[in-house]
Amino acid sequence: MGVLRKAQDEGKPAGRVPAIDLGATFTDLRQEILAAVERVLASGRYIGGPEVERLEREFAAFCDVPHAVAVSSGTDALRFALIAAGAGGGPRDEVITSPLTFIATTEAISQAGARTVFVDVDPESLTLDPGLVRKAITDRTAAIVPIHLYGQTADMGPILEMARPRALAVVEDACQAHGALYRGGAAGAGRSAGSLGDAGCFSFYPTKNLGGCGEGGMLTTARAEIAARARSLRDHGQSEKYIHAEEGYNGRLDALQAAILRVKLKRLSGWNARRRALAALYTERFKEMGLAGTALRLPVEKPWGTHVYHLYTVRVPIDVRDRVRAELLEKEIETGIHYPIPLHLQACYASLGLREGSFPVAERAAREVLSLPLFPEMTDAQVERVCEALRVVLGRG
Numbered sequence: 504m505g506v507l508r509k510a511q512d513e514g515k516p517a518g519r520v521p522a523i524d525l526g527a528t529f530t531d532l533r534q535e536i537l538a539a540v541e542r543v544l545a546s547g548r549y550i551g552g553p554e555v556e557r558l559e560r561e562f563a564a565f566c567d568v569p570h571a572v573a574v575s576s577g578t579d580a581l582r583f584a585l586i587a588a589g590a591g592g593g594p595r596d597e598v599i600t601s602p603l604t605f606i607a608t609t610e611a612i613s614q615a616g617a618r619t620v621f622v623d624v625d626p627e628s629l630t631l632d633p634g635l636v637r638k639a640i641t642d643r644t645a646a647i648v649p650i651h652l653y654g655q656t657a658d659m660g661p662i663l664e665m666a667r668p669r670a671l672a673v674v675e676d677a678c679q680a681h682g683a684l685y686r687g688g689a690a691g692a693g694r695s696a697g698s699l700g701d702a703g704c705f706s707f708y709p710t711k712n713l714g715g716c717g718e719g720g721m722l723t724t725a726r727a728e729i730a731a732r733a734r735s736l737r738d739h740g741q742s743e744k745y746i747h748a749e750e751g752y753n754g755r756l757d758a759l760q761a762a763i764l765r766v767k768l769k770r771l772s773g774w775n776a777r778r779r780a781l782a783a784l785y786t787e788r789f790k791e792m793g794l795a796g797t798a799l800r801l802p803v804e805k806p807w808g809t810h811v812y813h814l815y816t817v818r819v820p821i822d823v824r825d826r827v828r829a830e831l832l833e834k835e836i837e838t839g840i841h842y843p844i845p846l847h848l849q850a851c852y853a854s855l856g857l858r859e860g861s862f863p864v865a866e867r868a869a870r871e872v873l874s875l876p877l878f879p880e881m882t883d884a885q886v887e888r889v890c891e892a893l894r895v896v897l898g899r900g
């Protein structure tokens with residue numbers, strides 16, 4: 504595979520391995536980004552305008568959806584999608600989601616006027632377990648929010664099948680899954696994350712697979728009325744200037760971010776391919792080292808899709824995870840934990856009355872997961888260094 508061996512491998516010291524290197528992305532795209540920034544600054548159009556409209560069209564094409572609405576964050580995309588899909592405020596106000604996600608998902612549910620109903624995740628993919636979703640559906644359920652965690656879509660087929668006859672909205676949290684496919688890979692072309700449910704929600708937070716140089720987000724949908732409502736909500740509920748049919752939010756994307764994101768969007772497919780190649784190299788090396796097993800559980804690529812590896816997240820036994828992480832840091836290898844405390848155990852959700860033991864799969868994952876460095880500019884030599892360090896550190900146990 505051509506992308507496995509990059510020219511960059513030459514001449515870079517295999518020293519510190521950061522979790523991500525945003526400076527390297529800028530260095531690679533410096534000319535184009537500076538030209539885009541200059542163009543916007545000279546245009547005098549700083550909020551909305553042609554750059555934002557072009558990004559919307561280009562991102563809609565990327566996801567193969569009719570509508571894309573640029574907003575100021577992934578959180579706003581989720582909030583507007585849930586409001587537009589009618590999840591809050593009515594007699595049906597329960598929204599089913601996973602506790603193993605970033606809190607933005609459930610903040611958006613609450614802020615849309617709905618109530619979060621957590622269900623546990625599949626032990627391999629750590630995405631919503633469709634069987635448990637089915638059991639959690641009541642006549643108060645308004646929507647389901649699957650999280651495409653770490654860059655792999657949730658198992659959308661069964662979720663959509665149970666949602667459709669009950670008229671439940673499905674809002675995809677695709678904030679980690681720009682370009683991920685469902686029913687992709689060998690099975691065929693697949694459909695993009697964000698084009699599967701009633702709406703898809705993306706974040707352009709700098710560390711995401713497509714990230715700006717600030718905050719940003721996008722809502723994708725095939726439903727014209729959801730797109731129209733989101734356009735109104737992001738702009739103070741305005742249909743025309745100073746005409747307000749409803750109250751909205753200040754949730755627009757700025758033109759500088761849009762222009763920068765347009766430069767980066769052209770690279771996204773190549774970056775995702777590189778992420779997949781790096782993930783494959785990690786997996787291959789760990790297997791060769793004989794490490795893959797109970798001491799080191801590798802990410803599972805489900806047959807239902809194409810993973811875009813926002814994160815390469817392994818699992819190590821609970822009693823060694825924090826030691827492993829600390830010793831890797833001593834070797835100047837940065838790792839992350841996504842996420843250390845499942846949301847149902849957070850103080851802000853104490854009123855839900857859930858406790859340790861409520862969602863054993865998510866709870867266990869929270870104590871075992873470890874995200875290794877992964878970013879498109881990472882070299883093969885850096886992957887080798889992480890693998891070697893992990894072998895040494897695990898061997899000490």
Ligand SMILES: *Cc1c(COP(=O)(O)O)cnc(C)c1O
Pocket residue numbers: 575576577578579604605607608650676678679705706707708719720
């Ligand atoms: C990043 C992220 C969000 C929130 O996106 P922001 O742009 O930071 O508001 C929501 N859900 C998940 C799963 C995320 O990773």
